[in-house]
Amino acid sequence: MRVLIELPTWLGDTVMATAAIENLINYFDKSEINLIGSLTSIELLKNHPRISNTYVLKKKYTSLFLIPRKIGKFDIFFSFRSSFRSKFLSLLISSSKKFQFDKSKYKNCHQVKKYNDFVNDNLNTNLASSRLILHSISNSGKQSLKRFVGINPGASYGSSKRWQHEDFAKVAIELSSKFDIVIFGGPGEEKIAKKIENLLIKSNVFNFRNLASNTSVDELVNNISILDLFITGDTGPMHIAAAMQVPTVAIFGPTNVTETSQWMNHKSIIVKKNLDCQPCMKRTCPLKHNNCMRLIQPEEVLRSVEALIYDLSL
Numbered sequence: 001m002r003v004l005i006e007l008p009t010w011l012g013d014t015v016m017a018t019a020a021i022e023n024l025i026n027y028f029d030k031s032e033i034n035l036i037g038s039l040t041s042i043e044l045l046k047n048h049p050r051i052s053n054t055y056v057l058k059k060k061y062t063s064l065f066l067i068p069r070k071i072g073k074f075d076i077f078f079s080f081r082s083s084f085r086s087k088f089l090s091l092l093i094s095s096s097k098k099f100q101f102d103k104s105k106y107k108n109c110h111q112v113k114k115y116n117d118f119v120n121d122n123l124n125t126n127l128a129s130s131r132l133i134l135h136s137i138s139n140s141g142k143q144s145l146k147r148f149v150g151i152n153p154g155a156s157y158g159s160s161k162r163w164q165h166e167d168f169a170k171v172a173i174e175l176s177s178k179f180d181i182v183i184f185g186g187p188g189e190e191k192i193a194k195k196i197e198n199l200l201i202k203s204n205v206f207n208f209r210n211l212a213s214n215t216s217v218d219e220l221v222n223n224i225s226i227l228d229l230f231i232t233g234d235t236g237p238m239h240i241a242a243a244m245q246v247p248t249v250a251i252f253g254p255t256n257v258t259e260t261s262q263w264m265n266h267k268s269i270i271v272k273k274n275l276d277c278q279p280c281m282k283r284t285c286p287l288k289h290n291n292c293m294r295l296i297q298p299e300e301v302l303r304s305v306e307a308l309i310y311d312l313s314l
Contacts, residue, residue: 001090003028004095005073006079006086007037007045011236013111013219014041015132015243017080020115023127024078024120025050032069043217049136061085068092070289078122080115100224111262131264136221139179149179150224150246153196154189156214157287160254161233163293165192169199171231176205182223184237185212194259227307231292234260242268247312249304253292254280266314269304271296279303 005021010016014037024035025048036055046054067089077095079086081272082103090098101120104115118130122270153168155161172181181200185193193212200208215223224230224237225244232238232248234255234307241248242262250262252272256279262268272278278292285292 001028001031001076002034002072002074003031004034004036004074004093006077006078006089007035007041009038009041010081011040011044011241012234012260013080014044015239016111016113016205016260017237018134018243019112019129019131019263019298020043020080020119022130022133023116023119023125025125025197027066027125028076031075033208034074036067036071040217044134044221047136047218056228057089058201061088064089064092076184078119078120085309094166110261110263111259114259132239132242134221134240136218136225139189144206145227147179147224149175149229149231149239150182150184150227150237152184152235152237154185154194154232155233155235156186156188157235157255159294160280160282160290161235162253162283163233163253163296165195166199167229167296167298167301169196169203171301171305172196172200172208173203173205174298174302175229176200176207180282182214182224182227183206183210184220186236187213188193189213208296229305231305238262241265247308249301251293251296251301253290253296254278254282254285256281267308271301271304271307 011261032052033050035051039056042054042056047142047282074095077093077098079100082101090100101118106117112129120127150167151172153165182197183193190213193210197210223239224240227246230241230248233251238250242265247267250270252270273292273295275292
């Protein structure tokens with residue numbers, strides 16, 4: 001039997017889908033498992049030992065017409081996307097059975113559970129949502145006696161999810177005597193990371209590495225996996241940290257903690273305000289003040305760091 005799974009587009013969504021995907025893979029344990037999706041999502045899951053083939057989707061609609069001939073016929077197609085583009089792709093895919101995620105059907109629960117309920121509903125099963133699982137080809141565990149704190153100031157979703165770079169820098173400076181600093185960031189976030197780097201240097205802090213837009217997806221996973229502590233907004237790397245069970249302080253603003261907080265990472269603390277306008281789920285603040293993030297002070301984040309360090313004896 002040939003099974004084709006279309007992955008979510010975004011990094012964080014793909015990580016949150018891994019529990020459901022693992023259930024699919026285990027259910028079809030004698031089958032050939034194939035993945036199709038964006039370059040980012042494929043890079044994240046290509047190292048899974050049960051995956052036979054991976055196919056990267058290009059952005060142009062015309063490229064979708066070439067896919068069926070290239071990948072052949074399937075017995076079952078599961079898509080974890082609900083966009084028009086994905087529905088169009090489903091029409092082109094040759095498969096005996098097709099199942100499409102419908103985000104309007106699954107509401108008011110964590111995204112991990114939404115994906116897993118989608119699988120259970122279509123397989124008529126009752127499989128539990130387990131931990132998030134990522135496979136990496138180069139992770140050999142932490143080799144250094146140094147302690148590392150990662151700070152992740154970017155947010156590809158939009159500016160409303162970004163905490164101020166000055167405040168990230170203040171937290172990093174305060175922690176620099178206990179930890180070496182690792183600055184993370186994806187494409188387009190180099191300027192934010194550079195601003196933090198400059199503030200660190202200005203405060204005579206030099207025990208840092210700036211990895212912004214300078215790692216592959218596999219390298220990102222491995223660099224996060226060796227951290228002793230991670231400070232981040234609601235982003236894809238936050239979910240990678242959850243999968244790797246990295247102690248995390250997560251800063252939330254416009255997004256819904258119930259739906260996108262770290263899944264099954266008990267070494268995690270959420271810092272957020274409780275404003276009437278939260279969660280708005282907007283990419284940019286509709287009220288133009290971004291108070292849900294702006295009002296969070298470095299001292300609040302540092303108190304959460306101290307609590308986490310105390311609990312874990314870091």
